[in-house]
Amino acid sequence: MGVATLRARVPGPDQARTLAVFRDLGQQLELTMVESGHSLSLQLPSGEIALKQGKSEVALTLTAANDARLYALQQVVFARLARMQDPVLPVWDHVDTGALPPTLAVTQVETVTQISPNFRRVRVVGTDLRRFAEGGLHFRLLLPRLGHAPVWPRIGADGRTEWPEGADAMHRPVYTVRAMDPGGAWLDFDVFVHEGGRVTDWTLNAAPGAWVGLMGPSGREGPDAGWVALFGDDTALPAMARMLADLPATTQGHAYILLETLEDQQVLSHPAGVTLHWMSRQTGGDLLSALRSQALPETDRFVWFAGESAQAATARALLKTDFTLLRHETSVSGYWAQPTPATPT
Ligand SMILES: Cc1cc2nc3c(=O)[nH]c(=O)nc-3n(C[C@H](O)[C@H](O)[C@H](O)COP(=O)(O)OP(=O)(O)OC[C@H]3O[C@@H](n4cnc5c(N)ncnc54)[C@H](O)[C@@H]3O)c2cc1C
Numbered sequence: 001m002g003v004a005t006l007r008a009r010v011p012g013p014d015q016a017r018t019l020a021v022f023r024d025l026g027q028q029l030e031l032t033m034v035e036s037g038h039s040l041s042l043q044l045p046s047g048e049i050a051l052k053q054g055k056s057e058v059a060l061t062l063t064a065a066n067d068a069r070l071y072a073l074q075q076v077v078f079a080r081l082a083r084m085q086d087p088v089l090p091v092w093d094h095v096d097t098g099a100l101p102p103t104l105a106v107t108q109v110e111t112v113t114q115i116s117p118n119f120r121r122v123r124v125v126g127t128d129l130r131r132f133a134e135g136g137l138h139f140r141l142l143l144p145r146l147g148h149a150p151v152w153p154r155i156g157a158d159g160r161t162e163w164p165e166g167a168d169a170m171h172r173p174v175y176t177v178r179a180m181d182p183g184g185a186w187l188d189f190d191v192f193v194h195e196g197g198r199v200t201d202w203t204l205n206a207a208p209g210a211w212v213g214l215m216g217p218s219g220r221e222g223p224d225a226g227w228v229a230l231f232g233d234d235t236a237l238p239a240m241a242r243m244l245a246d247l248p249a250t251t252q253g254h255a256y257i258l259l260e261t262l263e264d265q266q267v268l269s270h271p272a273g274v275t276l277h278w279m280s281r282q283t284g285g286d287l288l289s290a291l292r293s294q295a296l297p298e299t300d301r302f303v304w305f306a307g308e309s310a311q312a313a314t315a316r317a318l319l320k321t322d323f324t325l326l327r328h329e330t331s332v333s334g335y336w337a338q339p340t341p342a343t344p345t
Helices: 015-029 067-081 198-205 234-246 287-292 309-321
Strands: 004-011 032-036 039-044 047-053 057-064 104-116 119-125 138-142 174-176 186-192 211-218 227-233 252-259 274-280 301-308 330-336
Touching: 004 067, 015 032, 015 039, 015 047, 015 057, 015 067, 047 067, 057 067, 104 186, 174 186, 174 234, 186 198, 186 234, 227 234, 227 287, 234 252, 234 301, 234 330, 252 287, 274 287, 287 301, 287 309, 301 309, 309 330
Parallel strands: 227 252, 227 301, 252 274, 301 330
Antiparallel strands: 004 057, 032 039, 039 047, 047 057, 104 119, 104 211, 119 186, 138 174, 138 211
16 A cells, blocks of 8 residues: 555546546556546556546546655656647646655766676665665666756646756666665666767766766566566666566576677576576677577466667567567567668758
């Protein structure tokens, strides 16, 4: 049962439609949903969204384990309502206008270490990091522009996150918590260094004490099945390392990890029944070929794929049509996008 609650009224003449956009969310994400009469409740990884249809408005109640998760749920509500044809804004019973979002941890760089030819490990220190241990593996890295003092996002009067703009705008890519201090004093993330990457450039210049924001945690936890197959590239190595370490010891399966060079291999904890397959681009390694030739058990299985976006789209189609896996048996994500070549004019 959650400990933080927030209520809102969603005005508007078409309350059935308001409920419908949340029902769609539940169906898309295959969330646990309870519907009775004019009420609907959804269980998300960060907490519960409950809606009750009234005469002239929908009453909304959000419940979560802490303020950060409550705020994350609130932002889900905004994103969902924005999909309506005539979007409506909820009226919250309380907004901390001007405060820092509770999902934001303001941290400072302690060290940047080259751990292998193409990976740099960044250790940050801060005061509110313990909550990144659960509720998702990922976070948004908020990088102030080089040479600019950071201007952090704030909570707007309507409850939405207000992002700094113009010269204060931040680069906000998603990264994965690789490891953290059980006491919450430090957190590590691994950066795959690549040509033209703004984070890559930042790691070259980030001096101890440099400010950086972490917004999260976000995303789902690892797979939950007796047999798993994980496919991921360099950017997914931190997430795969976390998931493999968290799998029950009895789990069977395979993990295929595509790296620039095998010198980037890491020592990973994993169940004895899960075989690791390290592959390198330099010797023709290819995640989609590995996926195509993987045999799957009939039941109690889960396939996870993360890498370049176009490859992820191909993997998603393969898993659906060739492997005929159901949605709850897969998780496929594009972690980065290859730039599309400019079309000649
Ligand atoms: C859920 C999730 C978790 C992630 N976790 C991690 C993580 O732990 N570690 C990690 O390194 N990455 C991770 N990524 C990927 C990372 O967010 C992207 O690679 C992001 O684009 C990096 O930003 P950048 O500033 O380096 O590049 P940008 O400045 O955004 O892009 C610059 C150029 O680099 C290209 N580019 C971006 N990524 C790559 C790449 N991997 N290889 C080659 N070219 C690239 C872009 O197409 C663009 O042309 C994760 C992504 C997601 C969605």
